[in-house]
Amino acid sequence: MGAISRQSVSTVACSDPQLEAALTYALSNPGKQLRSKLCRETAAMIAGRALHSAERAGEAVEFLHTYSLIHDDLPSMDDDDLRRGQPTLHKQFDEATAILVGDGLQALAFEWIVDTPELGADQQVQLIKLLSHSVGFDGMVGGQAMDIAAEGGSVDVTHLEQVHARKTGALIVAAVMAGAICAGATTAQETALTIFAKRVGLAFQVMDDVLDVTATSEELGKTAGKDIDAEKSTYVGSMGVDAARAYADRLLQEALDALSSFGAAAGELKQIGQAMVHRSS
């Protein structure tokens, strides 16, 4: 799959010129697209070939991820000026437009799933269940609220894991499980994939905290040192840089081990997992 561009969602009508420009802007800088890769490669591993349905489901997950970044960057939330090396949407346009583009992308994600004819109605329903729960009050939205509430206070690692499991982990798990649904995975396969996705999602977040203090803003494409400055609870704050790195490595190893039953077919997925943890931005 190439980047998700405004062109690739050209079936989506956008009735206002400024909203159209902002949607194009939001889609023009799609980042690493880890979540769509996880979805696509999970499906390919199980099906033994690339599935167009998993490409669509991966795009839906990216829409949800992009919406969450746009809203998280707003002044009343994390107040970020920089995202993926470019001005955040509300800096480039305005807050109202950023709220609306996020809202529209959430709706588009669900529309995208039910507008994928390769999927049966049962699969579409399973995907909507998975995604709506992952981004809802007990998932991403709840995690962001918990994260904001924890600012300035000190929380233990157990609480931190609950926050991240919701805020970032839930959608990473959903990306993998969406691939599994598209490919018709067995229950045993789903169990193994859930362990992989949870471990790799947590390792990704631990490395996010490490990079927040060790990388530059230029490398990250977003403001470095921001979590530490905001006195957010982080893994680095709780255990130090070295122990956090070691923890991420241990989680990654557990994630890779969980894929052993898939044999050589898991090569691509393992590589994505490794790239999510061993990264510089």
Next chain:
Amino acid sequence: MGAISRQSVSTVACSDPQLEAALTYALSNPGKQLRSKLCRETAAMIAGRALHSAERAGEAVEFLHTYSLIHDDLPSMDDDDLRRGQPTLHKQFDEATAILVGDGLQALAFEWIVDTPELGADQQVQLIKLLSHSVGFDGMVGGQAMDIAAEGGSVDVTHLEQVHARKTGALIVAAVMAGAICAGATTAQETALTIFAKRVGLAFQVMDDVLDVTATSEELGKTAGKDIDAEKSTYVGSMGVDAARAYADRLLQEALDALSSFGAAAGELKQIGQAMVHRSS
């Protein structure tokens, strides 16, 4: 159906205490619930009895409506302090919480549909298609963007109708058509219901503009005169109060006429349509 309370969505886990309190607040003052009534009575008219599935679908529509009001009231959007006679969510809590409650309610609406076992997978998919499109870039979100863009400028009635068809009309039409899907309406029934819903939705909006200048804030439960003050284009601004009232009446009559083929069974639905136009708040 009673009011949608936090209790009635008690299956929804909310992982943060402040978010939980804000969700409870948002659901504790549900307004007139016209959209859920439209959905429920449309289904009852066709099926000849109350359908639990239509109650659920109507609740999903109300979640979407409530989310849209919460986001529209934000300072960067319409900047309203009062809604349904109480402080708006961002005044009672804060902006971040209001954004998150809105985001979570949108996800909940879609989760609600696929968590309704009385509906077959095909019906659930039809409902997700209908609702996601109605609130997306070419629907509610697009309409709100067009509405903001038109502030301070003068637009003609044709443009105004395009704005309202998206901003408020799409979800009113979706409420009616959701009831039709739950009850398994025929194509001919759907055609008649679409005309009814479009006419009544537009009449509702025309009366909104009339009430903005003729009613008090106390009657409305929101700030009166706000659209005029913001130099928003309104039907009253375009044609005056008397002509706007007459236009709403004509639209209502066309709406009621569209239900003639349903005979006496349409009584309840007609009453809701009349109440939507002949109202004081």
